[in-house]
Amino acid sequence: MRIVVLTGGIGGARFLTGVRAYARQAGAEVTAVVNVGDDVIMHGLRICPDLDSVMYTLGGGADPERGWGRAGETWTVKEELAAYGAEPTWFGLGDRDVATHLVRTTMLDAGYPLSAVTDALCARWRPGVRLLPATDDRLETHAVVSDPGGGSDGAGTQRAIHFQEWWVRHRGALPTHRFVFVGAEAAKPAAGVLDALAGADAVLLAPSNPVVSIAPILAVPGLREALVGGRAPVIGVSPIIGGAPVRGMADRCLAVLGVPCTAAGVAELYGARSAGGILDAWLVDSADAGVAVPGLTVRAAPLWMTDEAATTEMVRAALALGRPGEERG
Amino acid sequence: MRIVVLTGGIGGARFLTGVRAYARQAGAEVTAVVNVGDDVIMHGLRICPDLDSVMYTLGGGADPERGWGRAGETWTVKEELAAYGAEPTWFGLGDRDVATHLVRTTMLDAGYPLSAVTDALCARWRPGVRLLPATDDRLETHAVVSDPGGGSDGAGTQRAIHFQEWWVRHRGALPTHRFVFVGAEAAKPAAGVLDALAGADAVLLAPSNPVVSIAPILAVPGLREALVGGRAPVIGVSPIIGGAPVRGMADRCLAVLGVPCTAAGVAELYGARSAGGILDAWLVDSADAGVAVPGLTVRAAPLWMTDEAATTEMVRAALALGRPGEERG
Numbered sequence: 028m029r030i031v032v033l034t035g036g037i038g039g040a041r042f043l044t045g046v047r048a049y050a051r052q053a054g055a056e057v058t059a060v061v062n063v064g065d066d067v068i069m070h071g072l073r074i075c076p077d078l079d080s081v082m083y084t085l086g087g088g089a090d091p092e093r094g095w096g097r098a099g100e101t102w103t104v105k106e107e108l109a110a111y112g113a114e115p116t117w118f119g120l121g122d123r124d125v126a127t128h129l130v131r132t133t134m135l136d137a138g139y140p141l142s143a144v145t146d147a148l149c150a151r152w153r154p155g156v157r158l159l160p161a162t163d164d165r166l167e168t169h170a171v172v173s174d175p176g177g178g179s180d181g182a183g184t185q186r187a188i189h190f191q192e193w194w195v196r197h198r199g200a201l202p203t204h205r206f207v208f209v210g211a212e213a214a215k216p217a218a219g220v221l222d223a224l225a226g227a228d229a230v231l232l233a234p235s236n237p238v239v240s241i242a243p244i245l246a247v248p249g250l251r252e253a254l255v256g257g258r259a260p261v262i263g264v265s266p267i268i269g270g271a272p273v274r275g276m277a278d279r280c281l282a283v284l285g286v287p288c289t290a291a292g293v294a295e296l297y298g299a300r301s302a303g304g305i306l307d308a309w310l311v312d313s314a315d316a317g318v319a320v321p322g323l324t325v326r327a328a329p330l331w332m333t334d335e336a337a338t339t340e341m342v343r344a345a346l347a348l349g350r351p352g353e354e355r356g
Numbered sequence: 357m358r359i360v361v362l363t364g365g366i367g368g369a370r371f372l373t374g375v376r377a378y379a380r381q382a383g384a385e386v387t388a389v390v391n392v393g394d395d396v397i398m399h400g401l402r403i404c405p406d407l408d409s410v411m412y413t414l415g416g417g418a419d420p421e422r423g424w425g426r427a428g429e430t431w432t433v434k435e436e437l438a439a440y441g442a443e444p445t446w447f448g449l450g451d452r453d454v455a456t457h458l459v460r461t462t463m464l465d466a467g468y469p470l471s472a473v474t475d476a477l478c479a480r481w482r483p484g485v486r487l488l489p490a491t492d493d494r495l496e497t498h499a500v501v502s503d504p505g506g507g508s509d510g511a512g513t514q515r516a517i518h519f520q521e522w523w524v525r526h527r528g529a530l531p532t533h534r535f536v537f538v539g540a541e542a543a544k545p546a547a548g549v550l551d552a553l554a555g556a557d558a559v560l561l562a563p564s565n566p567v568v569s570i571a572p573i574l575a576v577p578g579l580r581e582a583l584v585g586g587r588a589p590v591i592g593v594s595p596i597i598g599g600a601p602v603r604g605m606a607d608r609c610l611a612v613l614g615v616p617c618t619a620a621g622v623a624e625l626y627g628a629r630s631a632g633g634i635l636d637a638w639l640v641d642s643a644d645a646g647v648a649v650p651g652l653t654v655r656a657a658p659l660w661m662t663d664e665a666a667t668t669e670m671v672r673a674a675l676a677l678g679r680p681g682e683e684r685g
Contacts, residue, residue, distance in 0.1 A: 071400075071462040103430050107455030111480050113462070122451050126436030133400040133442070151440050 028055035030346070031227040031259070032156075035062045035240025036077035037094050038266065038274055038332075039233035040084035045338025046231065047085065047155045049346070052339075057156035058223040060250075062235070063141070064168035064208060064243030067191045069118055070108060072128035073135055076191075077240065078145055078160060079127060086152025088123075094274070097123040117196045142217040159223065161244040164214040168243050169193075170283075173202040190239060199279035206239060206283065211246040216253070224253040229349045231342070232263035232306070234273060234330065237293050238280035245305070255300060260307045260349035263297055264341070265290040268312040268330055294320040308348035310341070324348055357384035359675070360556040360588070361485075364391045364569025365406035366423050367595065367603055367661075368562035369413035374667025375560065376414065376484045378675070381668075386485035387552040389579075391564070392470070393497035393537060393572030396520045398447055399437060401457035402464055405520075406569065407474055407489060408456060415481025417452075423603070426452040446525040471546040488552065490573040493543040497572050498522075499612075502531040519568060528608035535568060535612065540575040545582070553582040558678045560671070561592035561635070563602060563659065566622050567609035574634070584629060589636045589678030592626055593670070594619040597641040597659055623649040637677035639670070653677055 032039070032046055043059055050057045065076045076095070083089035083097060090098045100121035109116045120128075127148060134144040140163035149158055168190035173183045185204060193199060224230065235241055245251045254261060267290050272278050278288040286292045290311040298304015299322025308324040316327035328344035329337065361368070361375055372388055379386045394405045405424070412418035412426060419427045429450035438445045449457075456477060463473040469492035478487055497519035502512045514533060522528060553559065564570055574580040583590060596619045601607050607617040615621045619640040627633015628651025637653040645656035657673035658666065 070458045071465060072458070101430065101432050101451070103451035104433065104455045104458070107452050108458065111455065111459045111477070113455075113459050122430070122432035123436050125454060126433045126440065126442075129399045129401070129433070129437065130440045130442050136400060148440070 028053060028228045029223075029226050030055050030057045030229050030231060031223050032057065032059045032231045032233055033235075033241055033244050033254075034059050034077070034081065034233035035235030036065065036080035037084075039077070039235040039240065040081040040089070041332045042233040042235075042264065042338060042342070043081060043085060043156060044335050045332065045340075045342040048335050048339040049342045050156070058159060058219070058227075059156050060159050060161050060220055060223065060244060062240045062244050063160045063162060063166055064239060064246075065190055065194075066165075066167065067189055069115060069120065070113060071132065072120075072125065073132045074120075074128050075131065075141070075145075075160070078158060079124070081158060082145075082149060082152050082154055085154030085156060086149075088152060095119070096121050100124065115192070115196070118191065119195070140218065142219060157219075157223075159219050160217045161220065161250065162214040162247045163217045165210045166214045166243060166247065167209045168239050169207050169209050170201070171204045171207060173204070194239075194276070199276045203279075203283045206242075206280070208243050208246040211243070212248065214247045216247050216250045220250060221253050224250075224257050224259075227257060227259040229346055230254060230257065230259045230261045231345055232261070232297070234264040234266040236266060236272075236275055236277045236280055237296055238277065238284060238286075241297075251305065254305055261300060261305055262308040262310065262345045262348045263294065263306045264345050265293060265309065265311045265315065265330060267293055267315075269314040273330070273332075289318075290315040291318045291320055294318075294323060294325070299323050308345075310345045310348060357382060357557045358552075358555050359384050359386045359558050359560060360552050361386065361388045361560045361562055362564075362570055362573050363388050363406070363410065363562035364564030365394065365409035366413075368406070368564040368569065369410040369418070370661045370667060371562040371564075371593065371671070372410060372414060372485060373664050374661065374669075374671040377664050377668040378671045379485070387488060387548070387556075388485050389488050389490050389549055389552065389573060391569045391573050392489045392491060392495055393568060394519055394523075395496065396518055398444060398449065399442060400461065401449075401454065402461045403449075403457050404460065404470070404474075404489070407487060408453070410487060411474075411478060411481045411483055414483030414485060415478075417481060424448070425450050429453065444521070444525070447520065448524070469547065471548060486548075486552075488548050489546045490549065490579065491543040491576045492546045494539045495543045495572060495576065496538045497568050498536050498538050499530070500533045500536060502533070523568075523605070528605045532608075532612045535571075535609070537572050537575040540572070541577070543576045545576050545579045549579060550582050553579075553586050553588075556586060556588040558675055559583060559586065559588045559590045560674055561590070561626070563593040563595040565595060565601075565604055565606045565609055566625055567606065567613060567615075570626075580634065583634055590629060590634055591637045591639065591674045591677045592623065592635050593674050594622060594638065594640045594644065594659060596622055596644075598643040602659070602661075618647075619644040620647045620649055623647075623652060623654070628652050637674075639674045639677060
């Protein structure tokens with residue numbers, strides 16, 4: 028069995044620990060197609076927060092308390108950069124992390140595509156699943172915000188800031204009009220992505236942020252089409268439990284789109300494959316049992332990823348939704 | 357009074373503490389023209405060992421025990437790079453140092469010349485003297501060594517390795533034919549260097565390695581001519597005391613050129629300005645009193661830079677050699 032997971036960073040990384048555990052039990056192969064919209068170049072370093080969160084988490088190197096970055100991290104480089112007055116100073120650039128970014132940046136500068144670089148980094152981390160960036164091309168999520176400094180008519184002007192600035196520096200608390208995926212039009216799926224989708228027996232949407240983790244993946248031309256045109260069932264796992272995000276700021280992102288922060292709201296945002304969307308089935312938390320979404324098979328199961336066993340059971344429930352004869356909803 | 361010092365890294369940096377102290381007493385301005393031949397790009401970072409040694413030392417951030425790099429240094433990035441198998445692993449890349457290299461590399465990539473970058477870095481360190489790279493262009497010292505793996509006729513072949521590899525990795529212990537300054541032909545003196553030399557009242561050659569610290573500076577076309585054609589006396593300070601280098605491996609470098617490792621040998625390598633060389637005067641250690649070099653005024657003084665006061669007196673003695681009426685030999 029071949030499982031493809033579309034995923035963002037931290038929540039998706041935890042979800043993948045369950046997918047990996049399931050796959051080991053079932054003898055399945057897992058390919059994770061990871062969002063690159065959060066990627067950013069800072070201090071000359073190419074930083075891939077979602078790829079790194081997944082790689083560190085699956086490789087046993089992530090900090091479980093902080094939720095991002097490396098365990099045992101130190102911050103000397105960051106402090107020294109600040110001493111030079113080098114901006115930005117608000118980004119959490121750990122010393123261990125810097126080494127990852129140096130290796131990545133050096134390889135990219137030498138001409139390797141991001142997918143090959145990711146493969147090389149994974150030679151150390153051995154995540155146990157195949158990690159693919161959604162695209163090898165530059166695709167950056169920017170937030171279009173009101174510029175308090177602009178506009179003399181009181182209406183203000185708009186400006187786009189990198190998602191990291193919106194998320195980390197401003198905690199998503201700026202008046203925001205929309206998100207744009209800069210470079211998406213010209214991006215191509217990374218090597219291996221279309222093949223993985225074509226060969227998949229099941230596609231899972233991790234309970235990642237639908238607006239800024241999953242949507243940038245689907246924004247890569249050809250990728251959504253491959254997903255929709257594929258033979259594999261597409262099963263989404265709700266990132267919203269009882270009207271609130273499991274973690275992160277999906278509520279703030281959904282509000283920008285005017286989408287209700289509910290399990291049903293996110294499912295309707297994705298849409299049913301039978302009605303021009305991408306989903307065949309939708310797994311919600313037990314707290315949201317009874318939610319119905321037109322065109323989708325919806326089932327409930329515990330979605331709190333408290334440990335690997337619980338997460339594995341959640342993955343098992345999601346995959347069962349792709350085999351209607353077996354589901355025990 | 358305007359003093360220009362041609363200098364390499366660690367020994368030159370210590371010498372400059374004395375020049376700075378003298379200048380403060382005398383109300384003089386100091387410009388240091390610093391070797392860039394040791395510069396290297398590793399892990400995508402532009403590293404300038406001599407500029408950094410001078411900047412850290414004069415800025416109070418150098419490690420006095422190790423002799424290079426930052427005080428309180430940590431090595432997380434280096435260890436992590438090694439964990440990725442990223443070569444080279446033999447270069448001492450400290451975490452604090454990495455921040456300097458990141459700022460520098462980012463600015464260079466943005467199009468600033470090295471002289472402007474150095475100026476920006478010095479805004480933090482306030483070295484109290486003006487630091488100029490000898491050139492803003494790429495000029496790298498390489499060592500031409502015997503390649504034990506090459507040649508089936510028993511004679512072996514030659515290959516060029518970067519000076520850092522020769523120095524740090526092999527401790528200068530390879531059979532070495534010569535040094536070459538890659539890029540020197542096309543290099544131009546950095547902005548400010550020729551003006552500094554033209555306006556100098558005295559030019560000092562720091563007791564740096566004559567072969568791989570001072571020679572690469574003089575290899576920049578136009579720089580040696582400006583020195584020789586200038587009105588200022590050129591006074592060298594011997595890096596050799598009693599037949600041995602004060603520190604470093606000048607002996608190994610001199611041996612490659614077939615130059616005796618003596619105070620007189622180095623003076624003759626530089627040569628008297630009156631005979632096609634660059635020196636007017638030569639200051640040797642008291643242990644070498646009595647050394648005579650044709651065409652040069654030679655005096656002896658204590659050259660061990662044990663502390664700033666001793667170093668300042670040594671600078672005073674050197675500068676006195678440029679004012680023959682005042683010298684008290």
